Amino acid sequence: MASRELKKAATREALIDAAARLFAERGVERTRMDDIARAAGMSRTSVFNYFGYKEMILSEIGARYVAEIAGTAQEAGARDASPKEQLGAMTDTLADIAERDPAILSAVARELMHPDPERRRQAAATMRYGEVVDATLDRLVATGLMRDPSQRDSYARMMVDVVAGILIRAGGDFPMSQLRGELRRSVDVILDGVLLPA
Numbered sequence: 001m002a003s004r005e006l007k008k009a010a011t012r013e014a015l016i017d018a019a020a021r022l023f024a025e026r027g028v029e030r031t032r033m034d035d036i037a038r039a040a041g042m043s044r045t046s047v048f049n050y051f052g053y054k055e056m057i058l059s060e061i062g063a064r065y066v067a068e069i070a071g072t073a074q075e076a077g078a079r080d081a082s083p084k085e086q087l088g089a090m091t092d093t094l095a096d097i098a099e100r101d102p103a104i105l106s107a108v109a110r111e112l113m114h115p116d117p118e119r120r121r122q123a124a125a126t127m128r129y130g131e132v133v134d135a136t137l138d139r140l141v142a143t144g145l146m147r148d149p150s151q152r153d154s155y156a157r158m159m160v161d162v163v164a165g166i167l168i169r170a171g172g173d174f175p176m177s178q179l180r181g182e183l184r185r186s187v188d189v190i191l192d193g194v195l196l197p198a
Contacts, residue, residue, distance in 0.1 A: 019057040028107040059126035062108035095180035109167035
C-alpha cells in the first residue's frame with residue numbers, strides 16, 4: 001500500500017476509534033461529528049471527507065464486530081462443530097460484544113433495521129455480515145442439512161432480522177443479563193425451521 005493510502009487508512013481508523021470511545025461514553029445520539037473530530041484531533045471537514053453521517057462510522061464499528069464473530073465461526077468450522085454448535089459459538093461472541101459495548105451494539109442493530117432501504121443496504125455492505133450468514137447457510141446446504149435450499153435467502157434475512165431485533169430490545173424489554181439466553185433460544189427456533197427434521 002502506498003504511503004498516501006496508508007495515511008488515509010490510519011486517519012479512517014483513528015476516526016472510528018475516537019467515535020467508538022465517544023459512543024460508549026455518551027451514546028450515539030449525544031455524540032456529534034464535531035465531537036468525533038475533536039477527539040481524533042482533526043477538523044470537522046476531515047470527518048466528513050471520510051463519513052457523510054455518524055451512522056456510517058457506526059457501521060464501521062459494526063464491521064469490527066462482524067469480523068470478531070466471523071473469527072468465531074471459522075474456529076468452530078475448523079473444529080467441525082455442528083451447525084447448532086457453530087451458531088451457538090457465534091451468539092456467545094455476540095453476547096460478549098454486547099456485554100462489552102451494549103449501547104453501541106444496540107445502535108448498530110438499529111442501523112441494520114433502519115427504515116430507509118438505502119441506509120440498510122449501506123450498513124449491510126459496510127458490515128459485511130452477509131458473508132458470515134452466507135458461509136453458515138452454505139455449509140448447511142453443502143452438508144444436505146437445510147430443509148429447503150430454495151428458501152436460503154429468506155432464511156438469511158430471518159436470521160439477521162431476529163438477531164437484530166433481540167439486540168435492539170436488550171436492556172429494554174429484558175435485562176442485558178438475559179441476552180445470551182435470548183440469543184440461544186432464537187438460534188434454536190431458527191434452526192428448527194431451517195434444518196431438516198432429525
